[in-house]
Each structure stands twice: as structure tokens, then as C-alpha cells.
Amino acid sequence: MEHTKQQKAIFDCIENTDHHIIINAGAGTGKTTTIVEAANKIGNNKAAFLAFNKSIATELAERLPEGVEAKTFHAFGFAAIRNAGVKTRVNNFKLNNIIKDFLGKDFNIAPVKKLVSLIKGSLIDPSNKREVNRLIDEYNIQFHSEREEEIAIAHLTTLLKACANKTSEVDFDDMIWLPLVNNYPFPKYDVLFVDEAQDFNESQREMISKCVNGGRCIIVGDKNQAIYGFRGADSNSIGLFRERLLKGSREISEFPLSISWRCPLSVVKEANRYVPELKYHEDATNGSVIENAPFNPQAIEGNVIVNAEFTPQEKDMVLCRYNAPLVGAFYDLISQGKSAYILGRDMTKGLVNSVQKISKNNHMGTEEFWQLYMQDFDYNYNKLLNDNKKNQAMALEDKRDCISIFVNKASTVGGIIEEIKRVFDGNDNGEIMLSTVHKAKGLEANNVYLLATDRMPHPLGGLEENNICYVAITRAKKNLFLVGQRTGIVGE
Numbered sequence: 122m123e124h125t126k127q128q129k130a131i132f133d134c135i136e137n138t139d140h141h142i143i144i145n146a147g148a149g150t151g152k153t154t155t156i157v158e159a160a161n162k163i164g165n166n167k168a169a170f171l172a173f174n175k176s177i178a179t180e181l182a183e184r185l186p187e188g189v190e191a192k193t194f195h196a197f198g199f200a201a202i203r204n205a206g207v208k209t210r211v212n213n214f215k216l217n218n219i220i221k222d223f224l225g226k227d228f229n230i231a232p233v234k235k236l237v238s239l240i241k242g243s244l245i246d247p248s249n250k251r252e253v254n255r256l257i258d259e260y261n262i263q264f265h266s267e268r269e270e271e272i273a274i275a276h277l278t279t280l281l282k283a284c285a286n287k288t289s290e291v292d293f294d295d296m297i298w299l300p301l302v303n304n305y306p307f308p309k310y311d312v313l314f315v316d317e318a319q320d321f322n323e324s325q326r327e328m329i330s331k332c333v334n335g336g337r338c339i340i341v342g343d344k345n346q347a348i349y350g351f352r353g354a355d356s357n358s359i360g361l362f363r364e365r366l367l368k369g370s371r372e373i374s375e376f377p378l379s380i381s382w383r384c385p386l387s388v389v390k391e392a393n394r395y396v397p398e399l400k401y402h403e404d405a406t407n408g409s410v411i412e413n414a415p416f417n418p419q420a421i422e423g424n425v426i427v428n429a430e431f432t433p434q435e436k437d438m439v440l441c442r443y444n445a446p447l448v449g450a451f452y453d454l455i456s457q458g459k460s461a462y463i464l465g466r467d468m469t470k471g472l473v474n475s476v477q478k479i480s481k482n483n484h485m486g487t488e489e490f491w492q493l494y495m496q497d498f499d500y501n502y503n504k505l506l507n508d509n510k511k512n513q514a515m516a517l518e519d520k521r522d523c524i525s526i527f528v529n530k531a532s533t534v535g536g537i538i539e540e541i542k543r544v545f546d547g548n549d550n551g552e553i554m555l556s557t558v559h560k561a562k563g564l565e566a567n568n569v570y571l572l573a574t575d576r577m578p579h580p581l582g583g584l585e586e587n588n589i590c591y592v593a594i595t596r597a598k599k600n601l602f603l604v605g606q607r608t609g610i611v612g613e
Contacts, residue, residue, distance in 0.1 A: 124158070131144060141339070142373075145342070150383075156316070169312075170191040171315050172191060174563075209290060222283075223283070228273075231474075238353075250274065261516075308332065309332065317342060340367075385401070436567065437566055440569060442558055459552065465560050469542055475520055487533060502518070505517065511582065567598045570604055571604060
């Protein structure tokens with residue numbers, strides 16, 4: 122593929138200046154190709170590529186020139202711990218055990234774990250009660266009681282110190298946080314490539330600043346694909362690189378990558394509703410965007426094919442902002458003998474916990490359970506709305522809708538739990554992948570079905586909802602099916 126003018130401008134800057142470079146890369150615009158070619162133009166400089174997940178690191182490791190390391194942030198941090206002479210092993214139950222040691226075996230661990238994780242990611246002082254309370258409110262961390270919350274907050278400093286001091290074990294968060302708080306040295310690079318910069322939290326940005334100290338940073342990201350605010354990512358992450366971490370060390374040059382090689386003309390035009398600067402390339406096919414499309418897994422009635430063009434087939438992707446429509450689609454597809462699976466085993470634990478919170482007796486009938494569940498839902502949902510915690514209210518809505526489907530598939534609480542496990546812990550090698558937009562980021566398919574577009578963007582959500590729509594639309598390489606009547610844009 123011949124390089125575009127945008128790519129050539131980037132390569133020229135790499136070869137003829139010593140500037141930091143920020144690449145604003147839209148969806149499907151040849152980001153990976155650009156990174157590989159850029160790495161070939163840095164000469165004999167010591168270089169590394171930091172990826173957000175293992176699959177990207179593995180892919181790039183095979184394509185980058187010899188001598189350029191490709192690692193995830195967590196692998197990089199873990200190596201820094203080991204290189205500091207610390208003998209350690211991975212134990213994802215480390216924090217669980219520390220919480221039990223200090224707060225007791227019967228203490229509700231989940232909210233404490235989430236709060237500690239956010240503190241590690243944001244690098245705030247655990248004794249700063251104002252900042253701690255901000256995290257609790259912003260991320261809707263729910264303790265069982267006010268007394269439990271008070272006890273947890275009072276022990277945060279102790280818990281964080283215990284995490285820092287216990288270096289014989291590390292969990293996932295520790296891999297980045299521990300080298301920072303314990304001042305373990307990071308390797309320094311002449312050139313550091315960084316991908317998905319829009320999804321970083323403070324600890325990840327701080328790691329990069331230490332690795333590139335005196336060197337050159339090439340940062341790739343897309344502010345319009347910032348969709349992970351719920352887990353601590355800063356939507357202005359790219360701006361923070363520009364304004365704080367890179368400023369003053371050397372000049373900064375910024376370049377766009379705005380020509381999509383993935384999406385056909387019609388899909389790009391649909392994406393332009395949210396991101397006007399994305400462009401289609403001159404050889405792009407037309408493709409198609411089908412509005413208000415029916416989702417019809419049952420393509421055959423007798424000998425008559427009904428809406429076959431709207432029927433997901435092998436290798437197609439079915440996406441949704443929420444989980445509940447995916448659950449409904451899953452049951453529809455398997456009822457027709459199709460091989461389908463939902464991406465995201467992490468849903469099981471949260472849904473099961475929500476069921477068991479209401480009834481710890483698996484023999485309870487579903488009718489009695491549902492009455493109790495809805496009483497609890499109404500109370501918590503209204504409280505979230507009154508406290509203006511709209512994103513959390515949206516998540517609770519989705520959980521309710523999921524559980525309602527499982528209630529109709531079972532006669533007891535135990536049956537509900539079994540159905541949840543069957544749906545979310547099933548085969549990941551099915552023909553048709555169903556996924557939330559968040560989990561599908563970085564993936565693509567020829568045909569993409571976008572469910573529940575009447576709630577995209579969700580009216581309760583903020584501006585990040587537009588980004589979610591943009592990410593979903595740009596997964597389509599040929600055809601996009603909008604199932605339901607689409608809504609407008611947040612902020613219109």
C-alpha cells in the first residue's frame with residue numbers, strides 16, 4: 122500500500138527532526154502500518170513499543186524491526202520489578218488477602234478492591250479524604266453501610282502501604298503501580314512508541330515519562346475513541362501528554378491520520394455524524410448502512426427465506442451498548458441452531474452476585490425473587506438519579522434487563538445462576554460473536570449488526586456516549602445494520 126501524504130509527513134518528521142510526535146489516528150486509518158514503518162526509520166536508536174493489550178503487542182512484535190521491543194504496560198512494569206532484584210510472583214488474590222488481614226474475613230471486599238485499584242491508577246494520596254470521596258462518588262463504589270465505608274477509608278493508607286511493602290507477590294495493578302511508588306528504575310529509551318494513548322490513567326502516563334526521560338516519544342491515539350472513563354481512564358489523556366509530560370523536554374509535532382482504510386464510504390459517512398474529520402479513501406467501496414434493520418435470526422420459514430440479508434452469519438459481529446439485548450440475541454440465535462457466543466466472561470460474577478445479594482437461597486422461586494429484586498432496584502436506581510450518577514444508573518438498568526431475561530428462563534434462583542453461567546461462560550469459538558462495544562474495540566468484521574440503536578447514545582450518558590457510537594460504527598468493513606431507530610447526538 123502506497124503511503125498517504127499524512128503518513129509521509131509523519132515519516133519526514135521522524136527522519137529530519139528530534140521532536141516528540143503525537144499522531145491523532147482515527148478508526149481504521151492504518152495506525153499499525155504507520156507505526157511499523159516509523160519504527161523502520163528511527164535508525165539504531167534503542168526503542169520500544171508499549172501496547173495496551175497482549176494481542177496488539179504480539180502482533181507488533183512480529184512486524185517491528187529487530188531490536189524494537191514490544192510489550193504490554195503490565196509486562197513492562199513486571200520486568201522493572203524483576204530487574205530491580207525483587208523476587209516476586211503473580212498472585213491476583215494478593216489484595217484480597219491484605220484486606221482480610223486488616224479488615225477481617227467477613228468484610229465486604231469488592232468495594233475496597235475497586236477503590237484501592239482506582240487510587241493506584243490515579244496515584245492519589247490515600248490519606249486525602251476529599252480525593253478518596255471523589256473517587257467513591259464518581260465511580261459509584263457502594264459499601265453495604267456507612268460504617269463499613271468509614272472503616273475502609275480509615276484503613277486505606279495502611280492497605281496501600283501493605284501493598285507496597287509486600288513485594289514477594291504482585292497483582293495486575295501492582296505491575297504498574299509498584300515500580301512507581303517504590304522507585305524501581307525503568308529502562309530508558311531513545312524512542313518510545315505508545316499506542317491507545319486516549320485510554321491511559323495517571324500511573325500509565327507516569328511510567329511513560331520515566332521510560333522516555335531524555336528520549337523521544339511517539340504517541341498514537343484517538344480522543345474520539347476514549348470510552349473507558351468508567352475504569353479510571355482520563356478522556357483528556359492525549360492532552361495531558363502534550364501539556365504536562367512532554368512539554369519543555371523538546372518540541373512537539375502533531376499529525377492526523379484521518380483516512381479510513383477499513384470502512385467503506387457509507388460507513389464513514391455514518392461515522393461522520395459523530396466525528397466529521399474521518400475520511401474515506403479514494404478507492405473505498407460503497408458498502409451499505411441499513412437503517413432500522415430487523416434482527417431476524419430465523420431466516421427460513423418453511424421454504425421461504427425471510428430477510429436473509431439481515432440474518433447474522435459466520436464471522437459476523439453483533440454489537441450493543443448494553444448486555445441485555447446481546448443476551449436476547451444469543452437465545453434467538455442458538456434456538457435456530459446457530460453457533461454464537463457472548464464475549465465477556467467477566468459478566469458472570471457481577472450478575473451472580475446481584476442475584477445472591479437478594480436471595481442466598483437457591484431454592485427460592487423466581488416470582489418471589491423478582492419482587493424482592495425490583496424493590497431493591499427501584500430504591501437504588503432512584504437514589505442514583507437523585508445523586509446525578511447517570512452512568513451508574515444506566516449500568517444498573519442494563520443489569521436489571523439481563524436478570525429479567527434469566528428469570529424467564531428458570532423457575533428457581535439456582536436456575537437463574539445456571540443460566541447466567543451457561544450464557545457467559547460458554548464456548549468462545551462460536552461462529553457469530555456478540556459483544557458490547559467496549560469489548561469489541563480494536564476488532565472488526567465485514568458485517569456488523571448494531572442492536573438497540575434507539576438508545577445510542579443513551580440519553581442519560583455524557584459526551585463519551587458519542588464516542589461509543591463512533592467506535593461501534595467503525596468496526597464494519599463492508600455493511601452496517603442499525604437494528605432499531607437511531608437517536609441523535611449527545612450535545613445536539
